[in-house]
Amino acid sequence: MKPSTSIQDYLKRIYELTENGSPASTNDLARELGIKPASVTGMIQKLAAEKPALVEYQKHQGVTLTATGKKAALEVIRHHRLLETWLVQTLGYTWDEVHEEAERLEHAISEDLERRIAAALGNPLRDPHGELIPTADLKMPLEISTPLSALRPGQKGTVQCVKAADTELLRHLESLGLVPGARIEVKEYSPFDHNLTVKIEKKASVLGLNITNKVFVEET
Amino acid sequence: MKPSTSIQDYLKRIYELTENGSPASTNDLARELGIKPASVTGMIQKLAAEKPALVEYQKHQGVTLTATGKKAALEVIRHHRLLETWLVQTLGYTWDEVHEEAERLEHAISEDLERRIAAALGNPLRDPHGELIPTADLKMPLEISTPLSALRPGQKGTVQCVKAADTELLRHLESLGLVPGARIEVKEYSPFDHNLTVKIEKKASVLGLNITNKVFVEET
DNA sequence: AAAATAATTTAGGCAAGGCTAAATTATTCA
DNA sequence: TGAATAATTTAGCCTTGCCTAAATTATTTT
Ligand SMILES: [Mn+2]
Ligand SMILES: [Mn+2]
Ligand SMILES: [Mn+2]
Ligand SMILES: [Mn+2]
Numbered sequence: 001m002k003p004s005t006s007i008q009d010y011l012k013r014i015y016e017l018t019e020n021g022s023p024a025s026t027n028d029l030a031r032e033l034g035i036k037p038a039s040v041t042g043m044i045q046k047l048a049a050e051k052p053a054l055v056e057y058q059k060h061q062g063v064t065l066t067a068t069g070k071k072a073a074l075e076v077i078r079h080h081r082l083l084e085t086w087l088v089q090t091l092g093y094t095w096d097e098v099h100e101e102a103e104r105l106e107h108a109i110s111e112d113l114e115r116r117i118a119a120a121l122g123n124p125l126r127d128p129h130g131e132l133i134p135t136a137d138l139k140m141p142l143e144i145s146t147p148l149s150a151l152r153p154g155q156k157g158t159v160q161c162v163k164a165a166d167t168e169l170l171r172h173l174e175s176l177g178l179v180p181g182a183r184i185e186v187k188e189y190s191p192f193d194h195n196l197t198v199k200i201e202k203k204a205s206v207l208g209l210n211i212t213n214k215v216f217v218e219e220t
Numbered sequence: 221m222k223p224s225t226s227i228q229d230y231l232k233r234i235y236e237l238t239e240n241g242s243p244a245s246t247n248d249l250a251r252e253l254g255i256k257p258a259s260v261t262g263m264i265q266k267l268a269a270e271k272p273a274l275v276e277y278q279k280h281q282g283v284t285l286t287a288t289g290k291k292a293a294l295e296v297i298r299h300h301r302l303l304e305t306w307l308v309q310t311l312g313y314t315w316d317e318v319h320e321e322a323e324r325l326e327h328a329i330s331e332d333l334e335r336r337i338a339a340a341l342g343n344p345l346r347d348p349h350g351e352l353i354p355t356a357d358l359k360m361p362l363e364i365s366t367p368l369s370a371l372r373p374g375q376k377g378t379v380q381c382v383k384a385a386d387t388e389l390l391r392h393l394e395s396l397g398l399v400p401g402a403r404i405e406v407k408e409y410s411p412f413d414h415n416l417t418v419k420i421e422k423k424a425s426v427l428g429l430n431i432t433n434k435v436f437v438e439e440t
Numbered sequence: 441a442a443a444a445t446a447a448t449t450t451a452g453g454c455a456a457g458g459c460t461a462a463a464t465t466a467t468t469c470a
Numbered sequence: 471t472g473a474a475t476a477a478t479t480t481a482g483c484c485t486t487g488c489c490t491a492a493a494t495t496a497t498t499t500t
Pocket of ligand 3: 229324
């Protein structure tokens with residue numbers, strides 16, 4: 001059976017929060033989902049009790065996805081990213097407009113429509129933010145890029161992806177030229193605030209951690 | 221506030237069942253929605269109690285839409301028919317494959333996406349079955365066609381639309397050439413079973429009421 | 441005009457997925 | 471190490487939208 005919309009959203013957030021290797025805490029999950037922590041505990045317990053279980057869970061220790069849960073999460077993420085790509089490529093949406101729409105449609109499209117959209121787009125590898133699209137057999141390709149915040153003066157690279165959904169932030173990044181494909185070079189590093197001075201294509205900008213943590217580059 | 225998916229489905233069915241001018245009965249509504257009559261009574265009472273009311277309702281007398289309810293119904297129907305058109309025109313769906321998909325997506329698309337799809341399609345007037353698409357300001361254009369079942373030998377016309385969602389039926393109609401645009405001429409009428417012998421383009425077929433009631437033609 | 445039948449409504453319940461308030465458990469700090 | 475604080479869980483409740491079974495109301499038939 002296909003998981004409910006709510007469950008799909010939980011699994012997707014857990015996937016994102018556990019990408020760093022550590023379990024997702026109840027509170028973080030609650031914040032991301034916009035649901036009260038008490039309710040999140042209830043749902044997590046339910047997901048852990050399903051047969052087969054969708055998550056691994058020990059009280060107070062946070063939650064991780066089982067293989068089954070991970071597949072379900074990647075299914076939703078594939079839908080989301082294909083939809084974003086499709087909205088941008090065929091209906092003229094900009095990268096800061098697509099998130100909300102995809103957030104609802106991801107639960108409503110059939111596997112058939114997913115396939116047709118993917119085929120019509122030529123089975124794209126990345127979405128408009130440069131994020132990797134899980135494959136049709138639900139494997140997440142290996143991301144080769146690193147956060148811009150890890151680069152130091154002298155290092156150069158190409159922007160691969162931007163991990164952000166917020167409209168305002170995306171518009172700001174676009175105005176800076178900080179979009180997938182942009183060539184960048186780190187000029188200065190300021191150790192106390194971790195600001196980086198970065199030359200983007202031709203223009204230099206000073207970027208704080210809030211930005212450099214969300215922009216991923218392939219060093220060259 | 222946007223009505224829930226369930227409410228949208230109720231309003232859409234009530235619209236369809238009241239197109240003939242008479243109120244929709246609890247039982248008919250239940251059959252169309254695949255919901256038990258007892259549950260339908262409950263929902264109808266709720267819709268009538270909303271402020272502003274979405275339906276007009278008197279116990280045992282059936283239900284009709286208020287102006288507010290009608291607008292909400294036309295909104296859903298516009299979504300449905302635009303989506304069907306879009307699936308056929310841009311993703312290669314056939315007219316018998318689109319209904320289910322549109323049935324889910326109609327509740328998930330934003331007004332913005334609705335506008336963009338309509339614009340991309342050139343603001344179409346009819347969907348793949350030839351059914352009229354409500355306008356952007358939610359008026360239903362006047363349908364000029366009449367059921368094929370009302371025609372008698374000697375009368376000729378052009379198929380305007382087919383009121384059917386069932387895959388098998390649609391495939392059958394297509395195999396008969398009974399699709400929007402087809403030129404037809406009624407050759408014989410059989411009074412006891414109401415069968416019509418109809419020449420469709422070049423080929424003649426004998427059609428029962430189950431078919432002739434669902435095919436709408438413009439007489440010429 | 442009863443009686444039989446069909447349609448509709450009421451009553452009581454259930455599952456999903458939220459919430460608040462209170463209780464408990466972990467963690468941090470003095 | 472004990473107290474304060476932060477995180478998490480439990481308990482009890484609510485809304486939505488459905489269900490079944492029983493009761494009621496309309497409509498047909500005889
Ligand atoms: Mn979602
Ligand atoms: Mn994206
Ligand atoms: Mn629907
Ligand atoms: Mn249609």
